[in-house]
Amino acid sequence: MPRRSLDLTADDVVRGLLIAGFLVMLAGAMPGHLSPDSISQLYEGRMGTRETWGPAAYASVLAIFDSIVPGTGLYLVASGFILFASLLGLRGLRPRASWAAVPVTLLMVASPAILVFQGIVWKDVLFANLAIGGFFLLARASVSWPARRPPWIVLAGALLALALAAQVRQNGIIVAPFAALAVAWTVRGEGWRRGLAWGLGSLVAIVAASHLIGVAAQPAKAGPDKASGVGVRILEHYDIIGAVAHDPTLQLSVFNTADPEAQTVIRARGAPLYSPVRIDYLDADPAVGAVLWRQSDQVVRDQWLDIVLHHPRAYLAHRLDVFRWVFLTPRIDSCLPLFVGVEGPADSLKKLEIAVGKDASDRAIYNYGTWFLDGPLFSHLSYALTALLTAGALLLRRDRADMVMVAMLAASLAFTGSFLAISIACDYRYLYFLDLAALTGLLYLALDPPVAQVRRLLRR
Structure with missing residues (x-):
């Protein structure tokens, strides 16, 4: 019998690259890179104390996974899964997949923003993953909404992810109004009153759920959270x-x-x-x-x-x-652009039974990340411009899922802008949500570029 040729589609390649990227990230990072902040929050979670002013919710998240499998390995799998599952799910938002998505996917999985940062146990990374996941679920809901009654389970998952994100990062509540606007836009065809009600209801739900999570995360013996x-x-x-x-x-x-x-x-x-x-x-x-x-x-x-x-x-x-x-980040080396290995307070490390140091894999990943330090993949400005251009392209088409992605990109830019008032250091990780949102939006755009809309615009 003649041998059949293997016909790969863009879908197949994108899916394969994302799965491979997830596995390679885990292989290089397990059981997770732990900075002093990571150690302090893991210690607080396991011991049920409050010794820093980091978010109690993040310590509680670490504690939940630590109670199942000691350490941060299981947490790392779960956090990364939120992101990669969302990226894989983007394909379901479009009727077809373009080959333009292949180089974008390769860029994503090979970039330090994914390969290195996803392996670091930082609240900034979990916040970004939850926010991306929440907006993806809102986009999923927006696509299926016209066909049947409101997709309650998907909506609940989105609002819960965004509520937890708002507790994991101190200024994370900024994503809530943009999520509410995305819901209101989705329902706008049913009348402005209904759209307003859904938008305000979503905002109230996120804020209320976030508050409840914050109260539940506070250790009982620690007293009021100060x-x-x-x-x-x-x-x-x-x-x-x-x-x-x-x-x-x-x-x-x-x-x-x-x-x-x-x-x-x-x-x-x-x-x-x-x-x-x-x-x-x-x-x-x-x-x-x-x-x-x-x-x-x-x-x-x-x-x-x-x-x-x-x-x-x-x-x-x-x-x-x-x-x-x-x-x-004028001198990026001063802004902690990379972290690998384990480092933290000696007493906490001893009680947690975690060994300090870096192994050969850690050093190889760190060396890989340094290749990009002075380029666009380590530039918040380049990601901000990418977010703006991507949002502009999606606004030309304005499909239901497009507008949710625009809301996500706008949320990332607003989150970045909030640091004008609150920043106390230039650590690169603080604006990680911007970088990840820009890459996610770019992948979504590349899956099905609005070519017809761009051509019409150029003819005017």
């Missing part, structure tokens, strides 16, 4: 010193009234230590922290507000400088 208050206080300290560093003539009138020594210490010892790269440099002089932390919350809040309202140029100069570092 992490958000501590985080805000640290941000206020940074902004006060940053404003003084950018305007040496700025008078700290509130501190002058409450504690005159505070202004003297901040001006003479705090401002010289200031750096837009990260807040940690202020720890070099314990006297700076001591004089700030002895002030009441109200005094610090009033001083911060006084600067924002009456010295906006100094405040904005500081904030723009910090945002420039987190978004453009």
Whole structure:
């Protein structure tokens, strides 16, 4: 009998590349790369304590998987599965698959954003995966909605993923309004009142579910969660010193009234230590922290507000400088672009029975990642431009799933913009959602490019 030729379709190749990418990522990372932040949150989850101001929900997620299989290996599989299952599911949103999706898929699975970052146990990675998964499920719901009654199970999964995402990352709630807009757009054909009701209902559902998750995640013996208050206080300290560093003539009138020594210490010892790269440099002089932390919350809040309202140029100069570092990463080596292996507090590592160090596989992955450090695959700006161009192309077609993908891309850009107000360091991982959303949107676009719409636009 004649031998039959193997007819591969674009679907087959894309699916094979994504599955291979998932397996290669796991093979190189298992049981997960653990930085000091990772160790601290795993420790909190296993011991049921609160010792940092990281999200309690992330510690709880780690604890759930750790209780089944000690460590982070099972968590890593689950987190990666959320992303790769969503990417595989994109094909079901379009009537056909183009060969243009093949090089995009290859780029994705070979990029450090997937191959390296997906193996790191960071809340930023889980947040991005959950957000991508949530918007994918909303897109899935939008495609099937016209054919039958609302797909409740898919909608519930989407809202739950986005609610958990909002708890895993401190500013993750930003994705909720964009998800609500996507739902409202999906239902708009049934009348504006119904669309508004669905949109507002989705927003309320995400916020309420997120709050319940946050309450449930708080360890009972840890008492009320004060992490958000501590985080805000640290941000206020940074902004006060940053404003003084950018305007040496700025008078700290509130501190002058409450504690005159505070202004003297901040001006003479705090401002010289200031750096837009990260807040940690202020720890070099314990006297700076001591004089700030002895002030009441109200005094610090009033001083911060006084600067924002009456010295906006100094405040904005500081904030723009910090945002420039987190978004453009002028010296990327200063912004922790890569992490492999295991590193953390010795006492916590001992109690968790986790060995510190890097093996040959870790070093090989790290070396691979360094090849891309000065290129577009390690540039938030390039991903932001990709997100904007992809959203623009999808707006030409405006299919139901297209608009959900646009909402996802808009959410990633808004999430990025929020760091203008809250960033305290330039760590590359903070904007990982932007990178991943841009790649996901690009893959979706490449699966079925709106060629006809582009041609019509060019003929005008």
